[in-house]
Amino acid sequence: MSTESTGRGEPDRTLRLLWRHRLGEPVGSRGPKQRASVDAVVDAAVEIADDEGIETLSMRRIAERLGLKPMSVYTYVPGKAELIDLMVDRVAGERPLPEPAGSLRERLEQIARMAWDEYLRHPWLLSIDTSRPPLGPNVSDRWEWSLRAIEGLGLSDIDMDQVVTLIAGFVVGPARAYVDAERLHRSTTESDEEWWERNAPILEQIMDPARYPISGRVGQAAGEEYGGPADPERAFHFGLARVIDGIEAYVAAASRIAR
Template sequence: MERSGGGDPRETLRLLWRSPQARSGRGRPPKVSLEKIVAAGTALADRDGLDAMTMERLAASLGVGTMTLYTHVPGKAELVDLMVDSARQELDLTPAGSWRDRIERYAQQTTALHGRHPWLRAVSTVRPPLGPGLLARDDFLLAALSLTGLSAAERSAASDSLVTFVDGAAAALAEHTHAERISGQSDEDWWADRQEFWESFFDPARYPAIEQTWHNGGFDRDAAKAAANAFEFGLRALLDGIAATAERNR
C-alpha cells in the first residue's frame, strides 16, 4: 500500500498549490507540464494499477526520458499526492439543497470517483495531501454540517466520520468490480468454486447467528449487491444519527 504524505513536505506543498518555480528563461521550453504528468500517471494507474505506475513507465508513456520527469516532480511519493488531490478535485461540490442532500450527493460522487480510479483504495491518506482537493472537500462537508445545529466539535467529528465511512465503503464497492476485471472471474463463480465450504466445513451449531440469518434470507444477494446495500444502510444510519444528535442539541 502507498502512503500519502511521504514525500518532501515543502516540495509537495509547492506542487500541490502550483507555487511557481523560478526559471532562468534560457534553453528550450519543457516538453511536458506538471499537469500532463499527473494526468498521465492517473491514466496509467487507472489502467494497470498503482504498482505499475513507475516513473520509467510514466516517462515512456509521455515519450520523454525519466530524468525529464524529475525536473517537474521529485519522485513517485510526491506524484501520488498530486494524483490523489487531483482526483478529489473531480468532485462537484456545489452547495445546493439541504445538508443531507449535499452529503448524499458527496457520497454518490465519491463512489463514482473510486469506480473511475480504483487505485485510490491502495493509498492510505491518514497523513493526507494538504492540497486544494482536500480542503475543498472538507470545507464542503463542514459547511453542510453547519446547517444542522451541531457544535463546532461535533461538526468536525461528524465530518471525519463521514469521510472514513464513505471512502471505505466506496473503495469496497470499487474492489468488487476491480477484482472481477483482473481475475476474469465473477463473484458468483468465485463463491460457486467454494460451495464445498458450506457442505463440508461450515458448522451451524458453532455459528448459529450466521445460520439463522442465512435461513431468514439475510444473504440472498450477490456480493456486489451486498456491498451496495451495506453502503446505503450505513450512510443512512450515519446521517440519521447526525440528525438525531442535532435534534437533541435543540
C-alpha cells in the first residue's frame, strides 16, 4: 500500500509530503493557481474520519468537502494510502509535548496518557493498519520526546527502544476497548437486558456452567462491578501500573549492574 515503488532514483514522494512544512513548499509553478492545498486535503480527511468514521472516508467525499471533483484530489496526494500516512502524522502533532518531568513512573504515564488521549480524539487511528508508522515530523518528534523521558536511567539504547515500544503498544488494547464500548453504546437502541432476554434461549444452551465455570463467575463479577461488560479505562490504569512496575524493576536491576 504505502510502500509503492517509486521510479529509479526518485526520492519517496510520501516522505517529501510528510516533511513538506520543514522542506519548504515547491516554489514557482507554471499553470493555474491551486484551489486547495495538501493541508486542506489532510484536514478535510481528518474531519470526515473524526465525524463519521474511517470507513466512510473516500476520495469523493474529500473532494466534495473541498469543492473539487474527485480526480483533482490526486493533484495533491498520490493516493489514499499515502493520505492516511499524512493524516496519522498530522494528528500526532496537534498537542504540544510537555517537557518530561517527575519520577520515571510519572514520565511513562505521561507517554501513555498522550497516546490514550490521541486515540480517544481520533478513534480511527485504531482501525487503520498503522503497523509501520510513517516517519513524518510529528511522529518523529514524539518518538524523540518519548526516548528523552527515559534518557539517563542507565538503560542501553536497545532497552530504551524496547521500553518505549512496550508502553506505546500497551495503550492500543484498552483504547480499542474504550472507543468500541462507546461506539456500541451510542449506536445501539437495544439495552443490555433486552439483548440478553432476546437471546436467552440460545445463551442458556451455550453458556454451560459446567464448561465455563470460571469465565461464568468472572464475567458475572465483572459485570456487576463495572455496571457493564467491561471497564476499559480501569483496564488501562491497571495494565499500565503493572507494565510500569515491570519496567521499574528492570531499570533498577540494570542500574545495579551498571554501577
